[in-house]
Amino acid sequence: MTQSATTDVDAAFTLSLPKVELHAHLTGSITPQCLHEIWQQRKLSDPNLALGDPLELLSKDKTWNATTFFPLFSSYIYALCSTRESIIYSTNSVLQNFKEDGVVYLELRTTPRSSEGVSKEAYIGLVLGCIDNFEGKEAIPTYLILSIDRRSTASQAMEVVDLAIRYKERGVVGVDLCGDPSKGDVSVFKAAFTKAKQHGLKITLHFAEVPASSSELELETLLRFGPDRLGHVIHVPEEMAHEIMRRRIGLELCISCNVQASLTEGGVGEHHFGWWKDRECSIALCTDDLGIFGSPLSNEYLLVAETFGLSRKELLKLSGRAVECIFGGEEEKQRLLALLVRQEK
Numbered sequence: 250m251t252q253s254a255t256t257d258v259d260a261a262f263t264l265s266l267p268k269v270e271l272h273a274h275l276t277g278s279i280t281p282q283c284l285h286e287i288w289q290q291r292k293l294s295d296p297n298l299a300l301g302d303p304l305e306l307l308s309k310d311k312t313w314n315a316t317t318f319f320p321l322f323s324s325y326i327y328a329l330c331s332t333r334e335s336i337i338y339s340t341n342s343v344l345q346n347f348k349e350d351g352v353v354y355l356e357l358r359t360t361p362r363s364s365e366g367v368s369k370e371a372y373i374g375l376v377l378g379c380i381d382n383f384e385g386k387e388a389i390p391t392y393l394i395l396s397i398d399r400r401s402t403a404s405q406a407m408e409v410v411d412l413a414i415r416y417k418e419r420g421v422v423g424v425d426l427c428g429d430p431s432k433g434d435v436s437v438f439k440a441a442f443t444k445a446k447q448h449g450l451k452i453t454l455h456f457a458e459v460p461a462s463s464s465e466l467e468l469e470t471l472l473r474f475g476p477d478r479l480g481h482v483i484h485v486p487e488e489m490a491h492e493i494m495r496r497r498i499g500l501e502l503c504i505s506c507n508v509q510a511s512l513t514e515g516g517v518g519e520h521h522f523g524w525w526k527d528r529e530c531s532i533a534l535c536t537d538d539l540g541i542f543g544s545p546l547s548n549e550y551l552l553v554a555e556t557f558g559l560s561r562k563e564l565l566k567l568s569g570r571a572v573e574c575i576f577g578g579e580e581e582k583q584r585l586l587a588l589l590v591r592q593e594k
């Protein structure tokens with residue numbers, strides 16, 4: 250058993266730690282191996298399939314940045330996972346991986362998209378069906394957040410919100426704003442997020458991910474949407490950070506993603522988690538795109554323990570801070586807090 254000098258935490262501990270995952274993109278969470286299996290299947294039924302082997306495209310020594318990362322989805326992964334079979338196969342694989350990593354509560358997010366014979370609404374139905382039918386679902390209650398892509402028009406955004414409202418009863422808990430942060434004018438989404446809120450949906454936003462999406466105007470516009478949580482929060486002026494705390498907005502911090510994609514400068518030790526961890530706010534460590542960055546949630550907890558010298562007790566507390574900002578309701582919160590208390594004994 251390896252233990253660092255400054256912490257009593259090891260990989261076995263972070264694996265068994267009850268964890269909640271709040272910022273995971275469904276498509277980005279598909280592992281290269283699973284994509285490879287889908288590719289093999291599709292190649293069998295269509296030898297002319299014009300897509301390369303994902304194991305080559307996503308080889309471990311590839312590094313990603315904001316300019317290479319987003320086209321990977323729009324030009325490759327969405328095209329590969331476009332059939333009914335591949336959507337079901339990949340969703341089940343993602344659920345299984347989170348369960349095996351000791352995640353005990355999951356909010357998956359996805360942008361409704363239509364493809365060969367699958368409408369946007371049918372796509373949502375397929376994903377929710379996988380969640381409903383997942384074996385061992387009692388161990389990992391899973392909810393869905395529908396994402397609005399920043400490149401969308403106001404009416405496309407409204408379409409996503411209308412779908413979220415329609416499927417609320419089946420486990421859609423919120424609406425997200427995501428996509429290439431160098432694109433789009435966020436002010437056009439005001440009406441969509443207002444409607445989502447009016448219908449009791451929660452709001453989370455990708456926030457200050459790159460300098461181009463971090464102008465004071467953009468950040469203030471986004472805060473006016475009344476978000477319940479914010480993802481990334483990288484280029485945030487200190488005054489605004491205090492405002493975020495004052496409003497008790499939960500933070501989704503995706504450390505490996507930020508470090509590997511060079512969204513933040515330096516390594517894990519320089520990540521803004523170091524600043525936020527000592528503040529009064531809810532923090533959820535999150536994987537963002539496990540399939541790309543290869544760091545499961547248990548590893549994110551291990552990284553912060555080793556880097557910031559956090560003890561087992563402190564990690565249990567940190568996991569509890571993520572529970573505070575889940576979208577799944579009070580009953581889920583109580584169940585999760587009880588799991589953490591049990592783990593402490």
Ligand SMILES: [Zn+2]
Pocket residue numbers: 272274427455480537
């Ligand atoms: Zn994200």
